[in-house]
Amino acid sequence: MSSLAPTIVAHLRNSYRLKGAVFVMFGVSVLLIAGLIALVCVLAIVPETRSPNPNAAEAARYLGLIVYGTGLLVMGINLNVFTANNLVKEKAQRLFESILAGPVGVRTLWMAKSLAVFLPGLVFCEAFAIASFLGVNTLIIAPRMGFLASPTMIFNGLALVPILYFPLCCLVLLVGLSANPISGNVIANIAFAALVTLLINLVTRAGLDVGSSVFTLVHLALAGGVGLLVFVLQLRLTKERVVLSSRT
Amino acid sequence: MSTAIRLENVRKTFRSTEVLRGIGFAVETGDMFGYLGSNGAGKTTTIRILLDLIRATSGEISIMGERADRDAIRRRIGFVLDSDGLYNAMTAEENLTFYARIYGVRDIGPKVAGQLEAVGLADRARDRVGLFSRGMRQRLALARALVHGPDVLILDEPMSGIDPSGQIELRRILQDVVRQDGKTIFFSSHDLDEVQRICNRIALIDRGEIRLAGELKTLIREMGGHEIIVDVGGGVPESLVNELKGAPEFGFRTLENGRLVFSPPGSAEVSDIVGRLVARGVKVEGARRTEASLEDLYAAILKEREGSK
Numbered sequence: 001m002s003s004l005a006p007t008i009v010a011h012l013r014n015s016y017r018l019k020g021a022v023f024v025m026f027g028v029s030v031l032l033i034a035g036l037i038a039l040v041c042v043l044a045i046v047p048e049t050r051s052p053n054p055n056a057a058e059a060a061r062y063l064g065l066i067v068y069g070t071g072l073l074v075m076g077i078n079l080n081v082f083t084a085n086n087l088v089k090e091k092a093q094r095l096f097e098s099i100l101a102g103p104v105g106v107r108t109l110w111m112a113k114s115l116a117v118f119l120p121g122l123v124f125c126e127a128f129a130i131a132s133f134l135g136v137n138t139l140i141i142a143p144r145m146g147f148l149a150s151p152t153m154i155f156n157g158l159a160l161v162p163i164l165y166f167p168l169c170c171l172v173l174l175v176g177l178s179a180n181p182i183s184g185n186v187i188a189n190i191a192f193a194a195l196v197t198l199l200i201n202l203v204t205r206a207g208l209d210v211g212s213s214v215f216t217l218v219h220l221a222l223a224g225g226v227g228l229l230v231f232v233l234q235l236r237l238t239k240e241r242v243v244l245s246s247r248t
Numbered sequence: 249m250s251t252a253i254r255l256e257n258v259r260k261t262f263r264s265t266e267v268l269r270g271i272g273f274a275v276e277t278g279d280m281f282g283y284l285g286s287n288g289a290g291k292t293t294t295i296r297i298l299l300d301l302i303r304a305t306s307g308e309i310s311i312m313g314e315r316a317d318r319d320a321i322r323r324r325i326g327f328v329l330d331s332d333g334l335y336n337a338m339t340a341e342e343n344l345t346f347y348a349r350i351y352g353v354r355d356i357g358p359k360v361a362g363q364l365e366a367v368g369l370a371d372r373a374r375d376r377v378g379l380f381s382r383g384m385r386q387r388l389a390l391a392r393a394l395v396h397g398p399d400v401l402i403l404d405e406p407m408s409g410i411d412p413s414g415q416i417e418l419r420r421i422l423q424d425v426v427r428q429d430g431k432t433i434f435f436s437s438h439d440l441d442e443v444q445r446i447c448n449r450i451a452l453i454d455r456g457e458i459r460l461a462g463e464l465k466t467l468i469r470e471m472g473g474h475e476i477i478v479d480v481g482g483g484v485p486e487s488l489v490n491e492l493k494g495a496p497e498f499g500f501r502t503l504e505n506g507r508l509v510f511s512p513p514g515s516a517e518v519s520d521i522v523g524r525l526v527a528r529g530v531k532v533e534g535a536r537r538t539e540a541s542l543e544d545l546y547a548a549i550l551k552e553r554e555g556s557k
Contacts (some may be wrong), residue, residue: 006349010335010342017337098333101299103322104350239303 003104007112008119014090015082015119024147025081029128032073037132038064041140049144055134059141060148067157071129075165076192078121079172085184087113087176091246096177106239110170110177118169122162129158153211160219164195167226174233178241251313252277252400252432253298257305260293266456267293270307273451273461275434277399280426282447282464283436284546289458291436292330295404298434299327312399325349326393327402332385333392336378340369340388343377344395351396363391368423383414390421401425407442415521421487444542446509452549459549468540471548475501475538476510476518481531488528498524506533 016022044062048054090096099109141148168191172207176184209215249368253275260268267426268290275281276395285291296302297309309316312324334343344360353359364370365403377385393401406422423446425431437443443450444464451461460467468474484503492500492508498521499511510521518535525532 002352005351006346010338010346013342014335014337093333094329094331094335095333095335097296097301097329098327098332099350101301101322101325101327101329102347102350103319103352239300243296243301 004108004112004115006100007104007109008116008179011113011116012120015086015116017203021081021085025077025124029124030060032077033070033128033132036069036073037136039065040069041136045136045140049141054145056145056148059145060103060150060153060210060213063133063136063141063148064153064157067129067133067153068210069127069130071158071161072130072195075121075125075161076168076195079117079165079188080122080185080192082117082120083169083172083176083188084181087173087181087184091181094246096242096246100239100242103105106237106242107234109242110173110237113177114166114170114173115239117173118162118166121165121169125161125165126158129161133157150211152216156210156216156219160216164219164223164226167223167230170230171226171233174237175231177245178237179245250277251275252279252311253281253434254308254310255294255298256308258294258297258309258530259305260290260297260302261305268297268304269456271453271456272307273458275432275449277432278426278434279434279449280422280447281414281432281434282443282450283434283453284438284443284450284542285436285453286438288450289453291453292404294453295327295329295402295436298402299325299329299422311386324399325402326396326398326400328389328393328404328406330404330408332389334377334385334388337376339374339376340364340380341373343388344392347372347392348395353396353555359395363395364388365396367391368417377453381414383410383417386410386414386418387421390418394425395475399431400518401433401435406435407437407439415442422446440542440546450542452546453550459553460545464542468542468545471540471545474511474540476512476521476537477536478508478510478518478521478525478532479534480506480508480525481533482506482524485528486514488525488530491528492524495524512533 031035045059048059048062096109100106104112133149137147137149168188172184172188174184175187251274255274256272258268258272259266259270267415271290271294283291283294293302297304298311298316300322303317311321314321335346338346341360341364344363345349345356348356348360361373362372364373367390369384369388369391372380372384377388380388390403393403403422407418410418419442422435425432435447447464449462450464450467452459460471474555489500489503492498497512497514497516499513499516501509501511503509508525510516512521518537522532522535
């Protein structure tokens with residue numbers, strides 16, 4: 001595993017130096033997050049802060065939704081932009097053959113690729129989520145209701161998305177490495193669509209509190225399920241599968 | 249001389265297709281070994297098995313006396329595959345540094361700089377590889393293959409897609425590697441001229457079977473034969489022609505327009521034939537020996553295969 005760190009660094013460099021892809025990732029993220037914040041603020045938080053009897057718990061619930069949604073959008077877009085496109089190019093270029101013919105094991109390569117996508121996603125996710133938490137709190141909520149924060153809101157807002165996305169990232173890269181990379185991206189797209197649909201439902205129907213323990217448990221169970229699937233599938237990961245699925 | 253690479257009865261089957269049908273050959277230490285075959289003959293599959301990228305269905309493969317699937321042996325092998333495996337968004341220096349790190353090389357900076365210098369890319373060290381020509385990429389891939397000081401180099405069609413000047417440069421580097429560093433080079437190619445020019449030993453694979461393996465000069469001498477051509481001034485008496493025909497060791501074939509052609513089956517040399525002619529009063533204007541080419545050998549094997557169908 002001593003080759004893990006250099007392999008992560010190489011893949012970080014190879015991916016995040018693509019200015020176009022980074023621009024798309026940040027551009028789309030900022031647009032969607034701005035839309036999410038505007039939507040939740042206009043429809044829920046601002047009316048709550050202006051009501052004669054403002055309900056801090058209700059406002060906190062919506063704030064939690066913004067923080068969670070921000071992380072979800074950034075992580076999802078990062079995974080979509082930096083997995084399949086890169087994998088398709090790298091496989092067409094047969095890059096992995098050269099790495100695997102050296103002393104890098106196939107699982108080390110897989111983990112390095114997963115972390116090279118996940119770690120920047122984690123940083124962006126937390127940075128955007130904290131910025132939206134502080135921004136909405138400071139500019140909209142605090143002047144009328146004071147600064148809102150709770151341990152579950154912060155944990156669920158900042159930690160649940162990465163906890164779910166790490167195994168998802170591993171799954172996407174596992175499928176992409178050992179089969180057609182497009183298949184990996186299909187998983188990423190479906191997961192992203194499903195989670196965004198969940199978010200929209202939460203926004204419009206507000207049936208489930210993002211800060212609730214049920215929400216936490218659902219996420220942890222989902223992450224556990226994906227993790228289990230990854231564990232089972234990785235038993236079939238071999239150099240031969242990676243090499244032969246790279247054939248052009 | 250020790251054996252650097254040995255394959256014994258190696259078979260590889262993909263689903264129901266047998267790609268390698270019990271191949272075997274040995275590469276000695278210090279050899280420049282050419283692995284010849286047409287497209288789809290099984291060259292790349294053999295190389296992938298040597299590099300443990302795919303597993304043989306059966307058979308024994310050893311490199312430097314150890315099983316090829318051992319991790320330790322990976323560190324003693326350098327390789328250039330038909331795709332160069334370089335990161336486009338990274339510079340030449342970063343690419344070499346990455347590979348040096350995963351091989352656990354010490355004093356990475358000087359070694360990377362030295363390899364870039366050796367392949368003539370020192371002035372492009374900080375340029376992104378995505379901007380390099382095919383020839384430059386191949387040279388960089390070769391530098392990458394050498395950065396950890398391997399004992400054996402495995403190269404899969406390293407000259408393909410490179411312009412003639414790039415090929416000359418790459419050939420020079422490879423020959424230096426063998427001469428100066430005593431490394432063993434195993435390289436696949438379907439370019440017969442290139443193999444004949446630089447290899448001392450070869451194996452020829454055709455449809456998953458080794459048709460020929462051994463020292464190139466010996467194979468050409470034994471299988472392809474050679475000709476001795478003598479140009480004479482004036483005529484050649486009929487009696488001498490008959491005498492030559494009666495000397496099987498000379499392998500006399502034709503006399504046309506003052507040119508005698510011999511195909512000696514054994515060790516008869518130019519001097520033996522010229523000596524006989526001069527002794528009989530023939531005015532010899534010139535004589536030369538022409539070796540059969542690898543192409544002749546290859547054509548003969550293909551013909552033999554077609555004939556056995």
